[in-house]
Amino acid sequence: MAITASMVKELREVTGAGMMDCKKALTETNGDMEKAVEFLREKGLAAAAKKAGRIAAEGLVMDYISEDGKVGALVEVNSETDFVAKNEDFRSYVALVAKQAAQTKADTLENFLAESWIEDNNQTVQDVLVDKISVIGENLSIRRFVKFEATDGVVVSYIHGGGRIGVLVELQSEKVNDAVVEAGKNLAMQVAAVNPQYVNEDEIPADHIAKEREILKQQALNEGKPEKIVEKMVEGRLMKTLKEVCLLDQAYVKDPDLTVKKYVDSIAKEVGCPISIKRFVRYETGEGLEKREENFAEEVAKQMQG
Numbered sequence: 001m002a003i004t005a006s007m008v009k010e011l012r013e014v015t016g017a018g019m020m021d022c023k024k025a026l027t028e029t030n031g032d033m034e035k036a037v038e039f040l041r042e043k044g045l046a047a048a049a050k051k052a053g054r055i056a057a058e059g060l061v062m063d064y065i066s067e068d069g070k071v072g073a074l075v076e077v078n079s080e081t082d083f084v085a086k087n088e089d090f091r092s093y094v095a096l097v098a099k100q101a102a103q104t105k106a107d108t109l110e111n112f113l114a115e116s117w118i119e120d121n122n123q124t125v126q127d128v129l130v131d132k133i134s135v136i137g138e139n140l141s142i143r144r145f146v147k148f149e150a151t152d153g154v155v156v157s158y159i160h161g162g163g164r165i166g167v168l169v170e171l172q173s174e175k176v177n178d179a180v181v182e183a184g185k186n187l188a189m190q191v192a193a194v195n196p197q198y199v200n201e202d203e204i205p206a207d208h209i210a211k212e213r214e215i216l217k218q219q220a221l222n223e224g225k226p227e228k229i230v231e232k233m234v235e236g237r238l239m240k241t242l243k244e245v246c247l248l249d250q251a252y253v254k255d256p257d258l259t260v261k262k263y264v265d266s267i268a269k270e271v272g273c274p275i276s277i278k279r280f281v282r283y284e285t286g287e288g289l290e291k292r293e294e295n296f297a298e299e300v301a302k303q304m305q306g
């Protein structure tokens with residue numbers, strides 16, 4: 001398989017490895033991007049703990065939280081340009097999509113688009129999207145949504161960078177007061193900043209752990225470490241790697257002397273009842289999507305010719 005410059009560029013952006021190392025990795029793996037990432041990690045040339053998509057498409061992530069804090073929703077709506085993403089009409093529309101998601105009964109995007117629009121039962125979510133496309137003059141897309149409903153706790157959200165990153169966190173707690181909500185905000189900010197993948201190690205799939213173990217073993221062997229001590233080294237490194245992707249094990253960003261678990265425990269003691277993180281979700285605008293690349297001068301020239 002021919003290795004193109006764009007493939008090398010993509011692998012470099014995903015892993016942070018050098019250009020020649022990326023080219024070699026792609027050649028060795030016959031252009032398989034995922035295997036190339038693993039190849040670089042085994043050689044100790046890539047620090048990426050996961051395959052990070054290219055953050056490219058424009059748009060917004062927005063939230064909606066019910067007044068009682070029991071229901072929360074997060075949506076991502078994409079646009080073609082950053083100019084439209086900052087447009088007030090577009091922002092107002094995305095806010096309504098988030099409100100729709102907080103009330104939805106849909107479990108798939110297809111069903112969500114087919115639902116009646118909250119502001120006009122004669123139109124579906126899809127109908128309003130099509131209308132908005134014609135008004136704004138750009139292709140728009142409702143990419144994804146998520147809804148949390150708390151039965152014995154609270155749902156809290158955090159939006160970073162004006163809609164670049166959005167987080168929902170559901171806390172379980174018998175008592176819900178300002179301290180609990182504030183803790184939820186702090187945890188949502190932690191998720192936005194550090195991007196954990198799981199609440200704790202119990203959530204990590206066994207195949208993911210096995211794959212990480214094998215990669216770390218190859219790394220150690222490639223470093224020339226004696227095989228008799230490799231196993232012990234691998235387990236130590238694996239424990240460190242898994243802690244980095246688990247929210248409760250991470251260093252708390254507002255006080256690095258604490259883990260997130262110790263921070264949550266301190267709030268629980270203050271409130272007087274157990275508090276646990278039931279789940280969280282993090283959306284980053286355009287993650288994994290390819291941005292349309294066009295020369296701005298050419299685009300203006302095209303419009304003038306049109």
